[in-house]
Amino acid sequence: MIIVMHREASDRDVAAIVARIEEQGLGVNVSRGTERTVIGAIGDERKLDQVMFETMAGVEQALHILKPYKIVAREWHPEDTVIHIRGIPLGGSQVQVIAGPCSVETPEQMAASASAVKAAGVRLMRGGAFKPRTSPYTFQGTGVEGLEMFRQAADAENLPIVTELMDVRQLPMFMDYGVDVIQIGTRNMQNFDLLKEVGRINVPVILKRGMSATISEWLMAAEYIAAGGNHNIIFCERGIRTFETAYRNVLDVTAIPVLKKETHLPVIVDPSHAGGKAWMVPALSRAAVAAGADGLLVEMHPSPCDAWCDADQALNPQELQTLMGELRGIAGILGRSIA
Ligand code: PEP
Ligand code: MN
Secondary structure: OEEEEOOOOOHHHHHHHHHHHHHOOOEEEEEEOOOOEEEEEEOOHHHOOHHHHHOOOOEEEEEOOOOOOOOOEHHHOOOOOOEEEOOEEEOOOEEEEEEEOOEOOOHHHHHHHHHHHHHOOOOEEEOEOOOOOOOOOOOOOOHHHHHHHHHHHHHHOOOOEEEEOOOHHHHHHHHHOOOOEEEEOHHHOOOHHHHHHHHOOOOOEEEEOOOOOOHHHHHHHHHHHHHOOOOOEEEEEOOEOOOOOOOOOEOOOOHHHHHHHHEOOOEEEOHHHHHOOHHHHHHHHHHHHHOOOOEEEEEEOOOHHHOOOOHHHOEOHHHHHHHHHHHHHHHHHOOOEEO
């Protein structure tokens, strides 16, 4: 951090700043120019808060030089991280698709979904057992019975499962069912206690972007998980809220290259919650892969019009299969493959 003093700052003001930096265990470098004095803090400046200096006498401005996130930053880990989910790589040269229904409904629906996922050549399956719904009066998910149905259906096709965790109290149950990837939903991106808990285990975590979160807030949320020791984090762009009302959310395609530059961790895209309509999903998926996404999280239902949740945005099995073919072409141009 560097602290720029006012022209009229006194030696006492400078001494007070130096003392405060040293109190935090950091070194100090004082540079006295002809116009003003600049003080540099030497060491891990993340523990210093700009505000704690800007309110002190004689200070004009305090500036961080390092990024506030560390473990997730590419600066600290230049190579792409590949996360292995039961042997399936996410984040490398393969583009990985995760597909399945919005919600776990019935054993029959899950069995049909799992076989459609498999038939399309998709290697990981999604499905929500605990659903974060806007209204408390709508279907809230099938809960633990849903996890049981999901596990059985996915095991029959040997597919790893991805499902949303809403509450730390559900974590032991998720571990019992061997959930392969834990999804933290958009509404919980800044539920810091939840982030800390999933930071203590080593199950891969998909961290969805908060619907109004900046990239920097999102990276900091991931840093919460990483700081606990779990570095298996996958970012998922799912559309952000803007002034536009013609579609559910705005897919922030720009976030893909920006995140890929800022972090070594995989970045995937959820085109379903972005567009909110099944007909938009292929176009958004193609855009995401073309922009460098490492994978997709797509909603697919064996019979979309019967879906209990997000029926409008679910692809049917045939549409998923067609999409996979299109994505193979795009991935190929980029020197990547889809399993
Ligand atoms: C979901 O993937 O089922 C979901 C609820 O998504 P989001 O958290 O992005 O709204
Ligand atoms: Mn959904």
